[in-house]
Amino acid sequence: xxxxxxAHVGEVPILTHDVMVASGVLVAVSLFLGELRRRRxxxxxxxxxxxxxxxGALVGGALLGRLGTWAQHLDPRDNASLVxxxxxxxxxxxSALVGAYLGALLAKRLMRYRERTGDFFxxxxxxxxxxxxxxxxxxxxxxxxxxxxxxxxxxxxxxxxVPGAVAGVALxxxxxxxxxxxxxxxxxxxxxxxxxxxxxxxxxxxxxYAAFRFVVEFVRGNEVVLVGLTRxxxxxxxxxxxxxxxxxxxxxxxxxxxxxxxxxxxxA
Amino acid sequence: VSQPPPPPPPPPPxxxxxxxxxxxxxxxxxxxxxxxxxAAHLLTLGVAxxxxxxxxxxIVLIGVSVLLLGxxxxxxxxxxxxxxxxxxxxxGIGIGLLIGWAVGVLVVPAVGFGMCVTALD
Numbered sequence: 497x498x499x500x501x502x503a504h505v506g507e508v509p510i511l512t513h514d515v516m517v518a519s520g521v522l523v524a525v526s527l528f529l530g531e532l533r534r535r536r537x538x539x540x541x542x543x544x545x546x547x548x549x550x551x552g553a554l555v556g557g558a559l560l561g562r563l564g565t566w567a568q569h570l571d572p573r574d575n576a577s578l579v580x581x582x583x584x585x586x587x588x589x590x591s592a593l594v595g596a597y598l599g600a601l602l603a604k605r606l607m608r609y610r611e612r613t614g615d616f617f618x619x620x621x622x623x624x625x626x627x628x629x630x631x632x633x634x635x636x637x638x639x640x641x642x643x644x645x646x647x648x649x650x651x652x653x654x655x656x657x658v659p660g661a662v663a664g665v666a667l668x669x670x671x672x673x674x675x676x677x678x679x680x681x682x683x684x685x686x687x688x689x690x691x692x693x694x695x696x697x698x699x700x701x702x703x704x705y706a707a708f709r710f711v712v713e714f715v716r717g718n719e720v721v722l723v724g725l726t727r728x729x730x731x732x733x734x735x736x737x738x739x740x741x742x743x744x745x746x747x748x749x750x751x752x753x754x755x756x757x758x759x760x761x762x763x764a
Numbered sequence: 765v766s767q768p769p770p771p772p773p774p775p776p777p778x779x780x781x782x783x784x785x786x787x788x789x790x791x792x793x794x795x796x797x798x799x800x801x802x803a804a805h806l807l808t809l810g811v812a813x814x815x816x817x818x819x820x821x822x823i824v825l826i827g828v829s830v831l832l833l834g835x836x837x838x839x840x841x842x843x844x845x846x847x848x849x850x851x852x853x854x855x856g857i858g859i860g861l862l863i864g865w866a867v868g869v870l871v872v873p874a875v876g877f878g879m880c881v882t883a884l885d
Contacts, residue, residue: 550859551863
């Protein structure tokens with residue numbers, strides 16, 4: 497099931513994970529360009545400062561995606577040096593998302609751009625995440641043990657290549673769950689495009705992913721560090737009050753009323 | 765009674781204090797900036813790759829060091845110049861530098877890690 501090396505160019509191995517992450521970014525960028533074209537055709541072209549926001553998001557995502565898990569231990573001596581982290585450290589999609597968000601905010605501040613811009617990126621982001629996670633599915637520990645019929649089993653050679661894996665035991669394909677989530681989100685977001693106030697679709701996607709990720713972490717197989725929770729779960733738990741406050745505030749303002757109408761129309 | 769002399773006119777504004785004229789973002793300028801940043805990444809890989817090609821462990825380690833040092837220098841240059849140019853609304857070169865650097869960061873590990881593994885093998 498695992499295939500960490502996609503191909504060899506001469507003697508140089510091309511890693512599946514990095515190729516799929518790069519492909520995911522390309523998919524996201526392509527859909528972002530498509531969104532710009534769509535808005536131009538609809539007679540509402542984007543301000544060209546959106547390019548600066550996109551650059552800020554890419555830079556922030558690239559930086560924190562590689563360095564975001566640097567200070568993961570409370571004792572600084574247990575953490576890798578910055579150079580080691582940059583070169584060999586584990587990558588984190590949650591850190592990359594936080595970095596992209598902060599990068600976009602900084603870029604907007606730099607260019608004095610006040611409009612909410614998340615909706616330009618959100619559809620591409622969902623599909624890009626689905627593509628990028630295929631790399632994780634093919635190269636990382638699939639998940640915790642399961643008796644469910646769709647559990648995946650690693651052979652001894654595969655298990656030896658992944659830290660913490662045991663051969664011959666059915667495991668949750670946790671990355672497949674995540675791919676399914678992002679694909680479903682992609683379809684829903686496409687349908688809801690333009691139906692909410694600007695930027696709200698992006699907020700909802702982030703909050704939805706955070707909730708999903710918190711749940712899926714229970715079968716991911718990441719290291720449990722405190723009260724039965726993994727590091728990503730602790731991070732998400734710390735952010736949860738912010739998400740709840742945002743949803744309650746927007747609901748009181750009636751921002752989600754169009755969603756109810758879409759749901760009613762769908763049911764009818 | 766003589767009138768007091770009128771106040772002198774205000775001095776002309778210092779040219780440097782005026783905001784730079786806003787230049788519309790052009791796709792060609794973004795591509796040019798991105799090309800420069802990606803060329804910096806490729807240059808780093810090329811120099812490091814030359815080190816890896818030699819059958820000498822000391823030179824291979826120099827190659828690894830060059831790969832890391834080159835990435836640090838490319839990051840400092842692309843990010844500093846990119847941010848300054850973007851803030852000045854230069855029309856796309858700064859944005860291209862930032863995008864090219866970020867895309868390079870995503871692609872270089874795929875090639876660089878493979879090169880390191882091959883060299884150490």
